[in-house]
Amino acid sequence: MRVNDTQRPALEPPEVTKLGHLVLETPDFDKSVRWYMDTFGFIPSDVMCLPDGTPVGAFMRLDRGDEPSDHHTLFVALGLESKVDHVAFEVVDLDAVEMGQQVMMARKYRHAWGVGRHLLGSQIFDYWRDPWGQKHEHYADGDLFDSKVPAGYHVLDRAGLYQWGPDLPDDFIDAKLTPRRLVSILKTAMTDRPRLKKMLALKSSVSRPARPWR
């Protein structure tokens, strides 16, 4: 609130306070998640599941005991290949996210998704692609949990990815059928039916419109 004053955030790249988290895709979700938990002590904050309860994504935080830690430092999700979906950097507030967007728009970078507020983790987010298509996220105002908070379990769908903001663009999750991916799908289809079934269920779950008015 201001009296006889104004709010004029500078049109400049936002101050990045820290590297916050990475989102990794892996063809072997169970093994990968176990590895991060057993090796580095990551603990699940929220687990995304198929409707039957099969976990296919895990928001994991660092175990710092009583000292609060970001809701997620790693999100590991089932995917076709091993890759980084995005890397996320914390900025100070909503103005920083929005002015960051102004700068990135002015420089004509490729926008991926935002501005919105996530559900799990609660961050205000905005995603931009670098010249090689790698998504980088500006975020602010996320949740912190200490080690006492137990894991939550949720159905993975489009609606549960954000509380407000534009709908998730279809190209946010890179699902273009490149020759390499086609080979990977065919291989999975021939050698690992359960995994293929999981991936198809995941795809159908995130294909449903996020909001009733879409």
Place this chain on the structure above:
Amino acid sequence: MLHSPIVTAGPGSVELPRSPAPIVKANDLLFVHFERPDLDRAEQYLRDFGLIVVSKSDKELFFRGTGSRPYVYRVTRGPRARFVGLGLSVPSSVRAAPDPARDSAQRPEPDRAGERHPASRARAA
């Protein structure tokens, strides 16, 4: 946030339990490391994004934020655009000395040990 302990179907029916005894409890995320074919373009993008250059050569770039970490983003010049690894901090009391015998037996490229994992590459730093 809390889920019922007796869920028999749907989310929560298959639990993802915490590890009873992890090798170490990492306490911070330090950096990400990418390989990029064009350092000038990488530098311009990351500056526009809000990162600050701390060190720069014709082979590598290091960027920081305004936090306490000396760098949070490392870019190495290379033939293709790819993710190389991430850095995690572990408590100093548990920093184990590398075991050359075990490392050479298990890892095909000892000089890159710690950056090799099927899902990504994690490294204790």
